[in-house]
Amino acid sequence: MDMTGLMLRLVLLCFTLEVTAIQLHSSPAQTLALPCRYDYEAQGSIPQLSLQWRSPSKQLLCHFIKHKAYRNCTAGYSVLYVPGNVTLVIDKVKEEDFGRHVCSISKRHDFVDYTIQLVRGTGGCVRMLSIDQSNW
Numbered sequence: 001m002d003m004t005g006l007m008l009r010l011v012l013l014c015f016t017l018e019v020t021a022i023q024l025h026s027s028p029a030q031t032l033a034l035p036c037r038y039d040y041e042a043q044g045s046i047p048q049l050s051l052q053w054r055s056p057s058k059q060l061l062c063h064f065i066k067h068k069a070y071r072n073c074t075a076g077y078s079v080l081y082v083p084g085n086v087t088l089v090i091d092k093v094k095e096e097d098f099g100r101h102v103c104s105i106s107k108r109h110d111f112v113d114y115t116i117q118l119v120r121g122t123g124g125c126v127r128m129l130s131i132d133q134s135n136w
Contacts, residue, residue: 025121026093033080034088034116036103041083050106053079053088056099056118062088093118 026032036053040046049066062073064086071079076094080087086105090097103114 023117023119025119027120028095029092032090032093034090034101034118035085036087036105036114036116037085038105038112038114039084040105040107045083046107048108051086052104054102054104055096056101057096
């Protein structure tokens with residue numbers, strides 16, 4: 001393989017591994033939904049799926065285990081599940097909610113982390129960001 005072919009493969013690999021993250025803007029006391037979209041169930045529902053939402057301070061906010069019908073969330077937070085999306089709902093945004101939230105999804109031995117950045121500002125503004133996955 002020549003150098004040009006190798007470079008092209010590396011560029012394509014980088015684009016394949018890139019994930020889209022979301023930056024949401026909110027005001028304190030606002031109710032807000034943080035979506036966590038994943039493709040594990042793109043071809044149909046899978047029985048064993050586990051999800052954790054962590055706060056900017058790394059506190060476990062919600063834990064969802066699909067095959068055990070288990071949901072446990074810290075007061076003021078809830079989780080909504082539909083195949084392909086597990087959304088964290090913050091009842092009233094507090095100062096400690098601003099920052100980087102991590103959604104960790106696993107199926108059997110495979111997992112992926114997604115990041116949503118919550119910043120102070122007027123609600124409703126959404127911006128797409130490019131980040132890397134933590135399990136690479």
